[in-house]
Amino acid sequence: MNRQIEAVQALVARLPEVYQPVYGYPELSGQASRATQDRLEDIRQVYRALSNQLGRPLRVLDLGCAQGYLSFSLAELGASVVGVEMLTENAELCRKLASLNPHLDVNFVEGRIEDYVASLEGGRFDIVLLLSVIHHVAFHVSPEAASETVTRLRSCAPVLLAELAVAEEPLYWAAALPADPASMFGDALFLREIRHTGTHLSDVTRPLFFVSDAYWFVAGEVGEIQHARRGGHRFAKRSFRHSRTYLLSDDRVLKVLSIQGEDADVNRKELEGEVAFLRDVEGDGAYPRIIAVDEDSRSLFLVREKIDGQxxxxxxxxxxxxxxxxxxxxxxxxxxxxxxxxxxxxxxxxxxxxxxxxxxxxxxxxxxxxxxxxxxxxxxxxxxxxxxxxxxxxxxxxxxxxxxxxxxxxxxxxxxxxxxxxxxxxxxxxxxxxxxxxxxxxxxxxxxxxxxxxxPQSAHEALLKMLEESVTVVARTQNEAACRASEDNAHTAGLVRVETERVSNLHNDLLGLLREHGSLKDEQGALRQAVTDQQALFAQVGQRIGHVDEQLEALRGLAAAGRTDAHSLQAQLSQAVGQLRSIEERLGQLEARTEENFSTMLASHQQMARELSEVRARVFRRGFWDRLFTK
Incomplete structure (x- = not known):
């Protein structure tokens, strides 16, 4: 056990950031950057509701799973989970934790999420978690790549739980994000903010969305979308087609009314009126029962019993x-x-x-x-x-x-x-x-x-009939013109949508070009600095070459002077050699004379020594020394 803890601890120590709690090791989770429990409770609620609806455990894809805490937590509920993580250190920790929890059906893949999604087959997963990761794709690849990734996920899985970074964040990726984060989900039939959560990066909160074309999620209940209507009917006010959605299942009707835009007040008033009425008549059997009422910052939600009919x-x-x-x-x-x-x-x-x-x-x-x-x-x-x-x-x-x-x-x-x-x-x-x-x-x-x-029985009645018919003709003519104009407007709206998409694509392309331009400007600045450095270096080299030239010129002068001096020195040397030889000869002569004089002096010394000995001998014989020392 100690070895296992040490192995996990070593992998945690290698992490660039302990982003989530470490599953099964609370003692190693004290420095986690994100408080994950609040989001986990919402995700568990969605999981249980959808699992009850389908009557089986669910298959979950956790994209950008970090240290895998959510993946393991959902596997505890019986889910079959695949986590995808780009950072090697995170993926290694996830695989180690998976090996220590073999009873959980969880596997991890190392790689980029956009690459994984591009090869994803439809129908493989029931829920996809996309939590605070898609903004990295938007910034590092392109906003278009991020939108394509989300669109493909919507087509591959019935439920998408997505937490999105927003453009208001004071961070470098904000410029690559849309003003409305929900625009990332296109024309999804059901879109709901489950919560807003703070992060460790700024004071700006991030929305967590439930996105689906197959299910709705209100007040903890999931319902299947079997039929959907935008605006309610073909005569509905055109703006209602964008602000009102009706979702029907076997026994439920869900009304989704926008509280953003020009219809916000009308929609709120109508829903409040409907809720008040249905609660007032509840129990008399003549009207449907309210099941749930809810709202987020974008929409109002009313779930009631469905009345069969057309x-x-x-x-x-x-x-x-x-x-x-x-x-x-x-x-x-x-x-x-x-x-x-x-x-x-x-x-x-x-x-x-x-x-x-x-x-x-x-x-x-x-x-x-x-x-x-x-x-x-x-x-x-x-x-x-x-x-x-x-x-x-x-x-x-x-x-x-x-x-x-x-x-x-x-x-x-x-x-x-x-x-x-x-x-x-x-x-x-x-x-x-x-x-x-x-x-x-x-x-x-x-x-x-x-x-x-x-x-008509009288002229008055005949006149009244004629007047009514005339007004009716005028009204019908005006309405026909209005209908044609509406069709034209619809066509124009279609063209506007196409142009809007084209402009959006151009905007995304422009953002990409701006990023490339920024990179090129950075490279150009680096090249300019390199050129400046090289020019400075060349100037220094030029100066050094000038100094070397001066030194070479000096050396050339010295060399020329040296050649003259060499000839003079050679003559002087020859003269000196001659003098040396003369000196040597004189020394030889002096040596010979000295040796001769020394021999003479030696012989003279020897003669003087002999004579002195004879004198001393004579003196001693006469007592001279005794008298001398006595005195």
Whole structure:
């Protein structure tokens, strides 16, 4: 065990950064840069919800897994995990920890994430973790490469959990990031910020997104996306097509309403109204039950029970037959129930009616239900607006919706029994109208079906009919023009999207060129400095060459002087040699004379010594020395 700890400790010591806790070794995790537990709890919640939805353990890909803490933690839940890490030191630690935990199904691959994703096959993983890594691809490769990597991941796995660096960070990669981080996910059907988390790099937080075209995730619950609608229906306000999304599964409806942009206030008001109404009527069985309400910084989310059926506008577009009388009777009955509560549906239109089958119909768009007794559109009067709804219904499938709502309030604009119904209503003062009365008059008008339409009986009625028809023609002409303009606008919008994508690509290319230009400028600066250094070196060499030339010239002068001196010295040397020889001869002569004189002196000395000895002998004989020393 001690050897294992020592081996792990040695690998940890080699890490360039202890980014995450070291799995299984809390004593080695004290210096971890990121607090990972908060993100881990959210990721575990997503994992458990999706695993329950699919009824099996999940396959997880952890891109940029660092020291593998999240990979091991998900493997604990039963996941089969593959971690991809670029740094060799991180990958070696991950593999060592995996070998020490053989009961966990986790494997690690060393390599770049964009290379791994490029070769990834679809259907291999259920969840992909992309946590604070894609900005490195955006900066070091290109923003386009980062977008392509994310797009491919969306096509290869149903759920992407992505934590993104943002352009507000005071760090070098910020210039390569989009202003809106969510734009990285394109037109994903479901996009939700799970949380914002701080990092050790700056005070700016990073969003963690749940991204999917197959599942939604709200209030801890995952639902399958079986059908999706942008904006709700084909007559929806164009801006709603970008700010409202409806996701349907077997038994759930999820409404996603944007709280960014021009529709933010309208969307919030509508959702709050729908929630208030459905909670107020909960339990009476007539309306769907709310399952969850949630929001993030971008969107509002409402999950409710799904009512089986088909939008009436879709049935009309599909050419399916329906009984207009049954539609109006059922909607009137619902309006009566609402009116008794002091409530009114402010947008009764063919796209807010659901055909439930077996000749039954009901209203949807519960956010339009309000205690205010007024329609949301002209002519505001709730009962006159209902008559126009009926006329639009009867004109199907030639329904046109534009800036002018067609007038249909006189009996002469309605066919058959319907004209009798309107004529019966017209006999009563408008302030006395109510939906219960409208239903009673309708049932009376249809007691004998097949009746002929009422024709004008007076010049006044004929003039009123003619006036209504004229206004209707004008309104229809204006609406047709508006529809054509809408189609043109749609075409133009398509062209704008294409141009926007092209400009975006050009922008990405420009960023790449700017990075290359920056690199070239750096290289050019380095080359200029190198040239300057070389020029300085050449100047120094030139100076040294000048000094060498001077020295060579001096040496040449010395050499020339040296040659002259050499001749003089040679003559002097020859003379000196001659003198030396003369001296040698004289020395030889002196030696001979000295030797001769020495011999003479020696002989003389010897003679003097002999004579002195004789003198001494004579003196001693005479007692001279005794007398001398006695004195």
């Amino acid at each position: 939008l009436l506008i879709d049935a009309i577009d599909a050419g399916q037959p329906f009984d207009s009388y049954l539609v109006v009777k059922d909607i009137l009955a619902e309006c009566i129930a609402l009116e008794r509560r002091g409530l009114y549906h402010q947008d009764i239109r063919v796209w807010n009616v659901l055909a439930r089958g077996e000749g039954r119909f009901c209203l949807i768009d519960y956010g339009a239900i309000s205690p205010i007794k007024s329609d949301c559109f002209w002519p505001q009067n709730i009962y006159i607006a209902f008559l126009i709804f009926v006329r639009e219904l009867l004109s199907a499938p030639q329904i046109l919706v534009g800036p002018i709502r067609e007038i249909g309030v006189t009996p002469h604009g309605f066919p058959g029994n319907w004209s009798h119904w309107v004529a019966g209503l017209a006999k009563r003062p408008l302030p006395d109208w109510n939906f219960e009365q409208m239903l009673e008059v309708l049932q009376t008008a249809f007691e004998d079906r097949g009746g002929a339409a009422i024709e």
